[in-house]
Amino acid sequence: MKFFVDTAEIDAIRELHELGMVDGVTTNPSLIAKSGRDIKEVTKEICDLVDGPVSAETVALDAEGMIAEGRELKKIAENIAIKVPLTWDGLKACKTLSEEGNMVNVTLCFTANQALLAAKAGATFISPFIGRLDDLNLDGMELIADIREIYDNYGFETQILAASIRSANHMSEAAKIGADVATAPPAVIKAMANHVLTDKGLDAFLKDWEKTGQTIL
Numbered sequence: 001m002k003f004f005v006d007t008a009e010i011d012a013i014r015e016l017h018e019l020g021m022v023d024g025v026t027t028n029p030s031l032i033a034k035s036g037r038d039i040k041e042v043t044k045e046i047c048d049l050v051d052g053p054v055s056a057e058t059v060a061l062d063a064e065g066m067i068a069e070g071r072e073l074k075k076i077a078e079n080i081a082i083k084v085p086l087t088w089d090g091l092k093a094c095k096t097l098s099e100e101g102n103m104v105n106v107t108l109c110f111t112a113n114q115a116l117l118a119a120k121a122g123a124t125f126i127s128p129f130i131g132r133l134d135d136l137n138l139d140g141m142e143l144i145a146d147i148r149e150i151y152d153n154y155g156f157e158t159q160i161l162a163a164s165i166r167s168a169n170h171m172s173e174a175a176k177i178g179a180d181v182a183t184a185p186p187a188v189i190k191a192m193a194n195h196v197l198t199d200k201g202l203d204a205f206l207k208d209w210e211k212t213g214q215t216i217l
Contacts, residue, residue, distance in 0.1 A: 026127075
């Protein structure tokens, strides 16, 4: 499963990138606002750092506006994935932008039917939002499984990009189900390394080593 980092913070992306943990980046208007940076400036910096797809989101609500904004965003770098919402106008924009040879990430997906429409419209990525479904006491992972089944049934090439990931458990569950990509905040990716038994074992080893009085260097 590919790891995308869901942030517009350059230092956080760089740290994970140096460890080989970054296959791409996703941004959205909220993350850009949080960074306090100009959208084109920060997106260009991310694209220069990361080889994989970098999602940059349109903000227009009509198809014509999304298409125009998408074309402008694509001028930033070749690895831009234009992000559009899963609305009827978003699907229209996806169809046009995809046919022009652009990567398109269709976001804010909450049903398998929506994912099916996005695949038919030529989406490169579909972004089902796991955490937001869980917030409503619905099973976000069930949606990932449903989309995986549908896409496999018909050979759709659209990649499932599990989004709105809140925990390390979300990451492993998405991987087991067969999501192509998971995008998560840097803190969640780093938390995947944590386990209380790892900490406990390391503490015991170090105490035993101290008793030997030895040094390695």
